[in-house]
Amino acid sequence: MAVTRYDPKKIEPKWRAAWDAAGAFRAETISPKPKYYVLEMFPYPSGAIHVGHARNYAMGDVIARFKRARGFNVLHPMGWDAFGLPAENAAAERGIDPAAWTRGNIDKMREELKRLGLSIDWSREFATCDPEYYGRQQALFLVFLRRGLAYRKEAEVNWDPVDMTVLANEQVIDGLGWRSGAPVERRKLSQWFLRIGDYAQELLDGLETLDRWPDKVRLMQENWIGKSAGLRLTFPLVGEAGEAGIEVYTTRPDTLFGASFLALAPDHPFAEELAARDGGVAAFVAHCREGGTSQAAIETGEKLGLDTGARVRHPFDPERLIPVWIANFVLMEYGTGAIFGCPAHDQRDLDFARKYDLPVIPVVLPPGEDPASFHVKQEAWAGPGRLFNSGFLDGLDIEAGKRAAIARAESEGVGEGATVWRLRDWGVSRQRGWGCPIPIVHCPACGMVPVPEDQLPVVLPVLDFSAPGNPLARDAAWRAVACPACGGPGERETDTFDTFVDSSWYFARFANPRAAPPIDKAAADYWLPVDQYVGGIEHAILHLLYARFVTRALRDEGMVSVSEPFAGLFTQGMVTHETYRRQNGEWVEPATIDFLHEGATRRAVDRATGEPLVIGDAEKMSKSKHNVVPPAVIADTHGIDAARLFVLSDSPAERDVQWTSAGVEGAARLVGRIWAEFDAPGGSGDAAPELRRLTHHTIKAVTEAIEGFRFNSAIARLYEFVGALRGSGSRGPVRREALLALARLVAPFAPHLAEECWSKMGETGMVALAPWPDYDPALAEDEERTLPVQINGKRRGEIRAPAGASAAEVETLVLADPEIARRLDGMAVRKVIVVQDRIVNLVAG
RNA sequence: GCCCCAGUGGCGAAAUGGUAGACGCGGCAGACUCAAAAUCUGUUGUCCGCGAGGACGUGUUGGUUCGAGUCCGACCUGGGGCACCA
Numbered sequence: 046m047a048v049t050r051y052d053p054k055k056i057e058p059k060w061r062a063a064w065d066a067a068g069a070f071r072a073e074t075i076s077p078k079p080k081y082y083v084l085e086m087f088p089y090p091s092g093a094i095h096v097g098h099a100r101n102y103a104m105g106d107v108i109a110r111f112k113r114a115r116g117f118n119v120l121h122p123m124g125w126d127a128f129g130l131p132a133e134n135a136a137a138e139r140g141i142d143p144a145a146w147t148r149g150n151i152d153k154m155r156e157e158l159k160r161l162g163l164s165i166d167w168s169r170e171f172a173t174c175d176p177e178y179y180g181r182q183q184a185l186f187l188v189f190l191r192r193g194l195a196y197r198k199e200a201e202v203n204w205d206p207v208d209m210t211v212l213a214n215e216q217v218i219d220g221l222g223w224r225s226g227a228p229v230e231r232r233k234l235s236q237w238f239l240r241i242g243d244y245a246q247e248l249l250d251g252l253e254t255l256d257r258w259p260d261k262v263r264l265m266q267e268n269w270i271g272k273s274a275g276l277r278l279t280f281p282l283v284g285e286a287g288e289a290g291i292e293v294y295t296t297r298p299d300t301l302f303g304a305s306f307l308a309l310a311p312d313h314p315f316a317e318e319l320a321a322r323d324g325g326v327a328a329f330v331a332h333c334r335e336g337g338t339s340q341a342a343i344e345t346g347e348k349l350g351l352d353t354g355a356r357v358r359h360p361f362d363p364e365r366l367i368p369v370w371i372a373n374f375v376l377m378e379y380g381t382g383a384i385f386g387c388p389a390h391d392q393r394d395l396d397f398a399r400k401y402d403l404p405v406i407p408v409v410l411p412p413g414e415d416p417a418s419f420h421v422k423q424e425a426w427a428g429p430g431r432l433f434n435s436g437f438l439d440g441l442d443i444e445a446g447k448r449a450a451i452a453r454a455e456s457e458g459v460g461e462g463a464t465v466w467r468l469r470d471w472g473v474s475r476q477r478g479w480g481c482p483i484p485i486v487h488c489p490a491c492g493m494v495p496v497p498e499d500q501l502p503v504v505l506p507v508l509d510f511s512a513p514g515n516p517l518a519r520d521a522a523w524r525a526v527a528c529p530a531c532g533g534p535g536e537r538e539t540d541t542f543d544t545f546v547d548s549s550w551y552f553a554r555f556a557n558p559r560a561a562p563p564i565d566k567a568a569a570d571y572w573l574p575v576d577q578y579v580g581g582i583e584h585a586i587l588h589l590l591y592a593r594f595v596t597r598a599l600r601d602e603g604m605v606s607v608s609e610p611f612a613g614l615f616t617q618g619m620v621t622h623e624t625y626r627r628q629n630g631e632w633v634e635p636a637t638i639d640f641l642h643e644g645a646t647r648r649a650v651d652r653a654t655g656e657p658l659v660i661g662d663a664e665k666m667s668k669s670k671h672n673v674v675p676p677a678v679i680a681d682t683h684g685i686d687a688a689r690l691f692v693l694s695d696s697p698a699e700r701d702v703q704w705t706s707a708g709v710e711g712a713a714r715l716v717g718r719i720w721a722e723f724d725a726p727g728g729s730g731d732a733a734p735e736l737r738r739l740t741h742h743t744i745k746a747v748t749e750a751i752e753g754f755r756f757n758s759a760i761a762r763l764y765e766f767v768g769a770l771r772g773s774g775s776r777g778p779v780r781r782e783a784l785l786a787l788a789r790l791v792a793p794f795a796p797h798l799a800e801e802c803w804s805k806m807g808e809t810g811m812v813a814l815a816p817w818p819d820y821d822p823a824l825a826e827d828e829e830r831t832l833p834v835q836i837n838g839k840r841r842g843e844i845r846a847p848a849g850a851s852a853a854e855v856e857t858l859v860l861a862d863p864e865i866a867r868r869l870d871g872m873a874v875r876k877v878i879v880v881q882d883r884i885v886n887l888v889a890g
Numbered sequence: 891g892c893c894c895c896a897g898u899g900g901c902g903a904a905a906u907g908g909u910a911g912a913c914g915c916g917g918c919a920g921a922c923u924c925a926a927a928a929u930c931u932g933u934u935g936u937c938c939g940c941g942a943g944g945a946c947g948u949g950u951u952g953g954u955u956c957g958a959g960u961c962c963g964a965c966c967u968g969g970g971g972c973a974c975c976a
Contacts, residue, residue: 052972386976764914
């Protein structure tokens, strides 16, 4: 057996130093090889790498190392999504500079990441808080401004009245500010928006081309974009002069004759107009605003309405007058901010009508119902049927009714078919200090003036978080600046960009991160799109949609050539860990626990006190639950290779994996067994043909598994191969071929081990740069097959047949087999089904 | 409420419509050891049988098929996304 014990603590750092020294993972700028761009979503520098990061980057690394071995010029970069709230919190709590805190975290995490043995081109590293990066982002914003894709409008923010600061949505907990505990108010501020809506149709259509994205993500984006087709039409106001009317949007124009009220959003212009002259309306509108739009208010919120007294005429029946209400459930941001209510065929409208005693007029007759006796009681009918009580629409089905109603509205000039999107324009202003400053100067004479490109970057000052609020807004010296247009005194914009802006173009910057322009066109044309993007499902919508939008906007400016930034997307699962609590509910660290096994049951006790602990569900690792396992601890015990093998082997890559110490020990055993094969002198027997076949079979299986992201299956094949290698007791050139193949197959998963094995075989150069092993398809399969034989679908025996034997040959063999004949027990064979090389089924009776 | 996904041994899981449970964990037995740990070997879906072997078995229930974990219908359970979206 093995002569030496495999010691990852010594071996792993040795090979990392060797890769570094050789610059092994530097991507070539110009190369005759085909390119392959692998990218994992870049991390926020929180301060520590956890096992979840390790799994994420290990997956990308497997792909990167595999593609490199397959002859691709691979780009596998790393950077830092470095702006954001945690730095501000740390700064406020500890009175330190957020920049220094972030830089410190980056330095720490870079070292931890390097310990994972990732094949990253570190020469391209950057952080979004580098002025060299965010200054170029400011230049991109100028492009958006120039193209009319950026604009300013009033929008609501969460305002903490005690801390006097704007809160991010995640800082509002149950309607209260997370620090002050004060009820959060809605405040209107003038803010910057990007016109993602201009690209709604293209972003929707583009999803069809993303055939290497998970269906789930495409579907989520489709729903988020939320295209809906309907009718926009105007109800004329009674007693108002001329064209005055209220425009509504509906997806159910077929039910127009069932309209019994109109409802306006509380902030609808006409509602505000009414409020200005009617105290009752004003009070109601104010009341609606108070309730706010907090999650709790919406979920438990009562449907409230107020009859304004105004009346409109039905567009298809001018004699019919319809009351105009204001209702708290109507949103100004969607459609026209006004709806018509058809209580008979919409549950929410029905609830509202019952509450305020409005008429319920059925206009869709469900199949099998009698028009004379059909009534809607407490449940609206949203199903199919024939229209009735509906004038010119009578007798039509719902779809025909929609078309007819739209056609009539258009011919009479009262409305038109319209498309409405759920997708809203992207609000990018944040009233935060630790972010990319928006490059605008407010000048009393010239208004809003963009900072000219040659005056970029607008650099952040040293931020003082000792007082509440946005430090940029408090920094008078930083704010004061000469107007770029007139030279008079101006003030800098104090909003910074949403951090999603930072992450929506970084992949293009990696193509040449030291280039003078934001994006080096030639380099981007070579590297983009990202061939394989890897990240968490939590970014399925926002980050991935914003990046798709920004890429298109930059394409229209001629800065990149692609429309889609990410050709392939893989969404990986999380790493979870069991949780442990004392009887009093306190969380306990796994490292301080002893586990007692009694047969198949397992108990946890406190190592120090022996107190029995409650073993809870596996949950995402988090500090608050004390179930975090830092990779450094694993590196010191089992080695990083074992950790990489374990997190990739125990579950399919897209699913969560539960971290267990037993599981890592199993992976560490595999590491030891692989090493033992290389370290052992070899057996005395010779099973050459079988080993040769198994070698080729394993190469084929592992290759296909990696290509399909089935890393768990790939590693299972490695386990089998090592087990067979040990059992074969083989020696000689066939064994050497098998070991060299094994080292190369292991390299993407356990790269340090693979290098050590490779060098043990006397190979020069590094396995990280060695080509992937080829297999001979003919050698990968057995020459003779065992075919199960079924009788009437039940397995009743098996026969041996040459690979590729024809149906007739197999049939002859089966029918001649005495055991099969016995099992047939005199039954006549009516039909023989032969699936080549797989199975035989006899239909008998 | 709408949309989507998943249910397979004690556990994580595998399986182009073709031998269900590969591989790992855990368990059991054995080897090595004074002993333990580590390591190695064997075994391990359930039931019946001394055994050869047999029956059953992929959430439930129907169907398609020579053949269904896989395809289709209904239902149950769990998970995810969206949500006063007109």
